[in-house]
Amino acid sequence: MIKIISLLFLLFSVINTSHADLLQSGFKVEYDVEYNGFGLGVSKRSLSFAPPQTAIYKSTTTPEGFAALLISETVTETSNIHISRNKIKPSLYRLVKNKKGNIEQLQIDFNWKATELNNSYLKTTEALQNNTYDLLSFQLKIMQDLQKNKTSMQYRIATKKHTRDYNLKVIKKETIDTGLGEFEVIKLQSDLTEGKSQFTFWAAPALEYLPIKIEKVNDKGDVFSFIIRAFTVQK
Template sequence: MLLCAGALLPTSLIAGELTQYQANYDILRKGKNHGEAVRELKKIADNTYQLTYHSNIEWMIFSDSREETSKFTFQNGKVTPHHYSMIRTGTGPDKDYKIDFDTQNKVVTSSSSEYPLECEWTDDFQDAISYQVQVREGLKKGETSFSFPLIDKKGNRRDYNFEVVGKEMIPLPIGNVDTIKVKRLYDNDKRQAIAWFAPEMDYMLVRMWKGEKGTEQFEVQMNSFTVTQPTAVTAAPTPVQQ
């Protein structure tokens, strides 16, 4: 087991570009493993990236498999989403929908609606996973609070608000990691969500915890991480594994 995984990862990346990577996670409930998740970021064109998040969960008679994809541009430190899709299968109703952000005409469209969604446009829109990239960029600049407007498939606006609540060294399958602890702010105390980002790993999301009414729903812990782009140090991928 690595004593400090972050110290082994390169952080001198190409200026103005995002780190391309693949991160693997264990999904836990009450300390027991009930699934796995993979987060991957790729550059697909100039200033254009694709973020995917794929998870599989099995717990008693419950199952959930989902894949989310976000395509966005990244310029001057700002993430601008253009296309989001989500496919979910398992226990309960399946879901499959797409949302497009037309920045030129300033409209949002959904595969579940024949017409553009009735929502007031803002250049600050994020989709359901692109905001996570923007949080990382904010943390790099030393920001301590974040607020993002998201639009769901019906055109409803949901404001996601976060604040930095401290620093913490946490034990993970990859070793002990120094992190910045970020809490999501809800309108009430019934739900809780906390995320840990590792500065020495280019502010990667290394752990996430969600609960409701004080009871844990699930926890996600990074178990491996690979940089998938050339860096100023070496052109080879840099794996960090258990």
């Protein structure tokens, strides 16, 4: 009964704030994180805004439960983004891994004026192409594109070691169960290509196509899953 009431309250809140547009008003979301079916912890994300016209999408992933006894690493990702009604353009992506005081950092700069992409890990500068995103900002772009009823999308994603093109297509509609209850979702998936990770997203129209479940399968076949457990509209 409590879960049903919570779900109804969530949906009522979304309906009454949908005119604000989550990509313009902001939100907070939490995902349970699994690795090959084993619970790892939680990923807490927030979309907030700082002047002038800068959105900040931040993700902090920490171990929980039994995994916390085995893993001590905290991963913080931040993407600075310009969001308009038609475009999402990242300007800076930062990744910080903290393992018992040992810090590993990555910075990717998107210099749109000079059309340059700078990667601190690779120590390279390459031509910055349109539709280039980092691992956080492209998930917001998926929301924006699905709101435009797109069924196929192409993104160029800059990561620590590579900048690669990914083609995603809507596969089907289905219903999935989460910690917040059942959701009608749009399932979309990237092409399966040797040497590249494959992404699958389950995006909920009731939450303006926010991905409520995400799976990433790396080139070794390992599966990382993110399943929604909490959601709040920013006020």
